[in-house]
Amino acid sequence: MKKVIKVAIAGNPNVGKTTILNRIAGTSLKVGNWPGVTVEKKEAVVRFGDYEVHFVDLPGIYTLEPISEDERIAVHFLEEERPDVILNIVETPNLERNLLLTTELLEFGIPTVVVLNMIDEANKLGIEVDDRRMEELLGVRVVRTIGRTGVGVKDILPAIVEAYESNLVPKPVIYGEELEEALRRVYESLPKKDVTKHELIKLLSEDKEFSGSRRELENKLGKGIHDIVSDERYAFAHGLFAEVVRKKGVSARDITDVIDRVALHPYLGFLVFIGIIYIVFKLSFDFSSPFVDWIDGFINDFLAPLSYSALNTLGLPEWFLRFFAEAVVGGVGFVLTFVPLIATLYFFITFLEMSGYIPRVAFLMDRFMHRIGLHGKSVIPLILGFGCNVPAIVATRTMESTKDKILVIMMIPFMSCPARLVVYAFFVSIFFKDHPALVITSLYLLGIFVALLTGFLLRKTAYRGSLLHFVMELPPYRLPSLRSVLTIVWVHVRDFLYRAGTLIFGASILIWLLLNFPPGVKNPAESVAGSVGRILVPVFEPIGIGNWKATTSLIPAFLAREIVISSMGTIYTSAEGLEPEKEGFEPAEALKEQVVGLGLALKDAVSSLLTLSITSLQVEEEGGNTLRELIRKDFTPASAMSFMVFILIYTSCLGTYAVMVREIGKLRATLFLGYSFVMAWLVGFVVYRVMVVF
Amino acid sequence: MDIDAVPLGQEFTIKSIREKDNPIVRKLYAMGLKEGKRTKLLLKNGRVYLLRLNNSRLIIDRDLAKFIEIS
Numbered sequence: 028m029k030k031v032i033k034v035a036i037a038g039n040p041n042v043g044k045t046t047i048l049n050r051i052a053g054t055s056l057k058v059g060n061w062p063g064v065t066v067e068k069k070e071a072v073v074r075f076g077d078y079e080v081h082f083v084d085l086p087g088i089y090t091l092e093p094i095s096e097d098e099r100i101a102v103h104f105l106e107e108e109r110p111d112v113i114l115n116i117v118e119t120p121n122l123e124r125n126l127l128l129t130t131e132l133l134e135f136g137i138p139t140v141v142v143l144n145m146i147d148e149a150n151k152l153g154i155e156v157d158d159r160r161m162e163e164l165l166g167v168r169v170v171r172t173i174g175r176t177g178v179g180v181k182d183i184l185p186a187i188v189e190a191y192e193s194n195l196v197p198k199p200v201i202y203g204e205e206l207e208e209a210l211r212r213v214y215e216s217l218p219k220k221d222v223t224k225h226e227l228i229k230l231l232s233e234d235k236e237f238s239g240s241r242r243e244l245e246n247k248l249g250k251g252i253h254d255i256v257s258d259e260r261y262a263f264a265h266g267l268f269a270e271v272v273r274k275k276g277v278s279a280r281d282i283t284d285v286i287d288r289v290a291l292h293p294y295l296g297f298l299v300f301i302g303i304i305y306i307v308f309k310l311s312f313d314f315s316s317p318f319v320d321w322i323d324g325f326i327n328d329f330l331a332p333l334s335y336s337a338l339n340t341l342g343l344p345e346w347f348l349r350f351f352a353e354a355v356v357g358g359v360g361f362v363l364t365f366v367p368l369i370a371t372l373y374f375f376i377t378f379l380e381m382s383g384y385i386p387r388v389a390f391l392m393d394r395f396m397h398r399i400g401l402h403g404k405s406v407i408p409l410i411l412g413f414g415c416n417v418p419a420i421v422a423t424r425t426m427e428s429t430k431d432k433i434l435v436i437m438m439i440p441f442m443s444c445p446a447r448l449v450v451y452a453f454f455v456s457i458f459f460k461d462h463p464a465l466v467i468t469s470l471y472l473l474g475i476f477v478a479l480l481t482g483f484l485l486r487k488t489a490y491r492g493s494l495l496h497f498v499m500e501l502p503p504y505r506l507p508s509l510r511s512v513l514t515i516v517w518v519h520v521r522d523f524l525y526r527a528g529t530l531i532f533g534a535s536i537l538i539w540l541l542l543n544f545p546p547g548v549k550n551p552a553e554s555v556a557g558s559v560g561r562i563l564v565p566v567f568e569p570i571g572i573g574n575w576k577a578t579t580s581l582i583p584a585f586l587a588r589e590i591v592i593s594s595m596g597t598i599y600t601s602a603e604g605l606e607p608e609k610e611g612f613e614p615a616e617a618l619k620e621q622v623v624g625l626g627l628a629l630k631d632a633v634s635s636l637l638t639l640s641i642t643s644l645q646v647e648e649e650g651g652n653t654l655r656e657l658i659r660k661d662f663t664p665a666s667a668m669s670f671m672v673f674i675l676i677y678t679s680c681l682g683t684y685a686v687m688v689r690e691i692g693k694l695r696a697t698l699f700l701g702y703s704f705v706m707a708w709l710v711g712f713v714v715y716r717v718m719v720v721f
Numbered sequence: 722m723d724i725d726a727v728p729l730g731q732e733f734t735i736k737s738i739r740e741k742d743n744p745i746v747r748k749l750y751a752m753g754l755k756e757g758k759r760t761k762l763l764l765k766n767g768r769v770y771l772l773r774l775n776n777s778r779l780i781i782d783r784d785l786a787k788f789i790e791i792s
Binding site: 287 | 777
């Protein structure tokens, strides 16, 4: 059996801890270029030689005095779990500041490996670190890395094992005489001698039993205990910095400052922000549209008839063939066509997250956010909501105030996620295909407006409070590697495919069964599903959703919004009897067509990137009895818009509800669900009525 | 003198910081903003400032900046 080494990965925020863990362990944990990406401790196991190395990636901390929840998680782990080795990741360009935390970590007396990360950026700044001298002074192992490219990462595991095997306890950190004397007295009065310097300092600073020694020290040095301790730690870190840094470099104006003069300009910055949003949408739609069209054709013109003829040959019963056509192809298959759109949008969101632009929006938006009693930092979880509401809600753990955290959590579900984009893309391709960008951008903006309105209302009523201080570090801009961006995109796509194969497939089966129950029912409107849908019609009729097929599709959509599309696929296929062609199917010919189609899709995707206007969502005019044609008959532009607005505002997502229950409690989460339903209905009503009039 | 009076792009030295028992001020300390440090005001936007400190950039709000005396 392999021996286990428990390793805590600790360091300042945004120094590349998770990037390095991903490199060592081959994991695909979320990374980004702003402080606060990791808010929970994440674990990974690596086998190395005779060892099983258990890594615990902790949220970033500047000091062992936590303020926010994520910082408390990190400090609690270090204080209570006692890892075998501490892997201290350090941002070399900001070495002096990082060495303060290193000093505090050394107080634990645990074998430590210091990783000098971003050594390339430090070199560019003219900073040179004598790592051998650092090892000698501190009694630790030092490794140089460039996490982004993986340079030096291979040296980390051997260093951990070496530190562990030789029990490389760091040399004791020695502070000024007066503080050391006070700590010695605390130590001597303790019955238990197995105590770390960190614990001694905590006892001296906080324990009532040592208030005498504390006061005496404070009187002697003329300052409070916190100042004494932090000044001593700074002095140690500063001295260490002076000893190990050969060249300190110069803070020259760099590319980040040049970009920031425009990107963070109070007025120009907003134009840049709007321009970036436009470009992200344009590239996402234009690039993905030919592939969406191709997958649609691949499923309906190749996979479905191929499978259907194979199943037919096997002599399977008629009900199974119907199940296949209605639940599998009509339901799951239809949702899968949107995979390219999801992947492309995530590509750009991930690129922005890793480039360092996202935290800049916090600086830019502070002027607006403080009007509803929040500071700019709260914008970050809201922006993350565009990627997925669930991790965005978890990201509020970086917020210092519980009231602010609850308030922001109740704003996040209105930020439009890619699951909603699937629904918009479907309806826009039918009813608004001449103005896809305008309609979809308007929906995104409407979501932001409802979020701000909700924040304003809550701040004026249930969550009154004064504005907290705003402190945040802005990272430099970094060009993310294609590999790391694609790794994160793949995680999202894999998650979407997994949901398609489980949740969406399950919902499609359930809907299909309910559409065929009681057994022998001929008209799906008379089935159990149809009856429930018809009961709901009076509720949704005022907002323009007056047919049972649409209302029925909303029920399973509570699991995840994209299920509304798979359910519509199943319901309409079932009710209208759409079936793949059974005759005249030539597999070889069809496959050839698909290969040619893929080539054309690739060509169209690339050429669409070269045009300035959004030209996408021009789905082929299919004619006949296709799902899009049937939807066109059952909806009007006004009712389609109202339907999209309802899907946007109502928190129709089990994952979001579950994480809200965890973070703010069941009562608040359920009340919020009710609020979002009422708000969705009211806004849907207004939008529908206005569009009907005009 | 406080940060509000500093023109954009100008460097200054942190002379003293008040309210050191305030956890957010201690965090500011841990982020490297402390007495004697040379700092540069990069940008202002409403009630927030962007400062350059060595090779890092810090956003702080105006109320917090009032705790900092500069020279």
